[in-house]
Amino acid sequence: MATEAADAKPFLERITAAPLAGSDERAKTTLAHLRTQAQTTPASTAPVPLLQDQRVADLLVGVFAGSPYLTGLIERDLPRLTRTLTRAPETRLAELKQALSSDV
Numbered sequence: 001m002a003t004e005a006a007d008a009k010p011f012l013e014r015i016t017a018a019p020l021a022g023s024d025e026r027a028k029t030t031l032a033h034l035r036t037q038a039q040t041t042p043a044s045t046a047p048v049p050l051l052q053d054q055r056v057a058d059l060l061v062g063v064f065a066g067s068p069y070l071t072g073l074i075e076r077d078l079p080r081l082t083r084t085l086t087r088a089p090e091t092r093l094a095e096l097k098q099a100l101s102s103d104v
Contacts (some may be wrong), residue, residue, distance in 0.1 A: 009086030015055040019062025027064035030071060031057060038078055045079035056085060 001094050021027050031051070036050045064071045074081050083092075 010086050010088055012050065012053065012056065012085040015059055016053070018058035019066055021058075021061045021065035024061070024065035027061045030054040030064040031061050032077070034060070034075065035080075037075070044061050045082055047078055047082040047085065050082065050085050 035048070036049045038046050038051055041047075051060075060074070063074070
């Protein structure tokens, strides 16, 4: 199933399910902290509206409950979270392939 990068949907629009977090209070607290942190991030890269989306919130709480490593990456780089959610994965893959081929 080959999809052209230009026709692909952003990751946010593809979320159909999220990892189960149960009642993990730490994960919910991390999401609340992330929402607060996003308020102080420059507007051009702040994921504030994204963090209000229930699909994104559920996905992030599941990630926070199950992966300290990914939690740390997300907390340290909110602009990356924004890019990841708003762009099609195929687009990023095509960019990486292009960068690799131009470096060779």
